[in-house]
Amino acid sequence: MAKLYSACPKKQNNLNPKEETIDFLLNYSKALSVIQCNNLKFEALQN
Amino acid sequence: MRHELITDAVLVKNYMNGDESALSTLINRHKQRIYSFIYSKVFDRDITEDIFQDAFIKVIKNLKLGKYNEEGKFLPWVMRISHNLVIDHFRRNNRMPKFDNAGDFNIFSVLGDSSLNAEKRMIKDQVDCDLRRLIQELPEDQKEVLVMRMYKDMSFKEISERTGVSINTALGRMRYALINLRKVIDQNNIVLTN
Numbered sequence A: 001m002a003k004l005y006s007a008c009p010k011k012q013n014n015l016n017p018k019e020e021t022i023d024f025l026l027n028y029s030k031a032l033s034v035i036q037c038n039n040l041k042f043e044a045l046q047n
Numbered sequence B: 001m002r003h004e005l006i007t008d009a010v011l012v013k014n015y016m017n018g019d020e021s022a023l024s025t026l027i028n029r030h031k032q033r034i035y036s037f038i039y040s041k042v043f044d045r046d047i048t049e050d051i052f053q054d055a056f057i058k059v060i061k062n063l064k065l066g067k068y069n070e071e072g073k074f075l076p077w078v079m080r081i082s083h084n085l086v087i088d089h090f091r092r093n094n095r096m097p098k099f100d101n102a103g104d105f106n107i108f109s110v111l112g113d114s115s116l117n118a119e120k121r122m123i124k125d126q127v128d129c130d131l132r133r134l135i136q137e138l139p140e141d142q143k144e145v146l147v148m149r150m151y152k153d154m155s156f157k158e159i160s161e162r163t164g165v166s167i168n169t170a171l172g173r174m175r176y177a178l179i180n181l182r183k184v185i186d187q188n189n190i191v192l193t194n
Helices: A019-031 B008-016 B020-042 B045-064 B074-095 B118-136 B140-151 B156-163 B167-187
Strands: A032-037 A040-045
Touching: A019 A032, A019 B020, A019 B045, A032 B045, B008 B020, B008 B045, B008 B074, B020 B045, B020 B074, B045 B074, B118 B140, B118 B167, B140 B156, B140 B167, B156 B167
Parallel strands: none
Antiparallel strands: A032 A040
16 A cells, blocks of 8 residues: 555644633723713723 | 533523623634644644634634624634634744744754854954064064965965065065064963854
8 A cells, every 4th residue: 555645634632722811801801991981982901 | 411401592691781701601612623624734833822812812702792793603703713824824824934943953953143152252353462562572574475475365476476575485585474473472371263
């Protein structure tokens, strides 16, 4: 049988974002608040 | 399993009404697909992580600002945002290509900074200065030939024409100039290296 010379593609089983990234997003979401004033909306990041 | 029963639309609505845990459920439900989608385009874990984060920051902002109108297409919407961010990433990289120097080929083997650092430059200046002073000690005829050859970059033919001596004499004076310089350097233990 002919040899296969092409490189095997790397298997990526664990294709999930890091826990830190998820935590950051959840904390960011908690910290972000939108203040509505008349017709204007302001973003406020309360860290 | 309970979360699976709640549709994205309900979760988005809950989140927009202030339920932070709904976002957690949404992210956990779709993270793998979105992350894989980004990774399939950029093939770099760190960049994927960055784009994933940026995408959800946009999602959070849009939801909080009430810009998202629910049509039961939360996942395609996030995918579209991710896709646009991937395009932005490649566009930015095309404008300013980055070489990560990760493979077998090392860019610094062909690219170097040949200019001297501050210390080396000071040493070189000092050596040049010392050498000029030593040359001043040479006999006038030898000094003349050496200066013309080394500092003015003249050929021996030009030197012989300028000084009115034969080429052989000019060569001989140059030879003696170097011998004398070496002698003085040896006698005085002068170190002329950089």
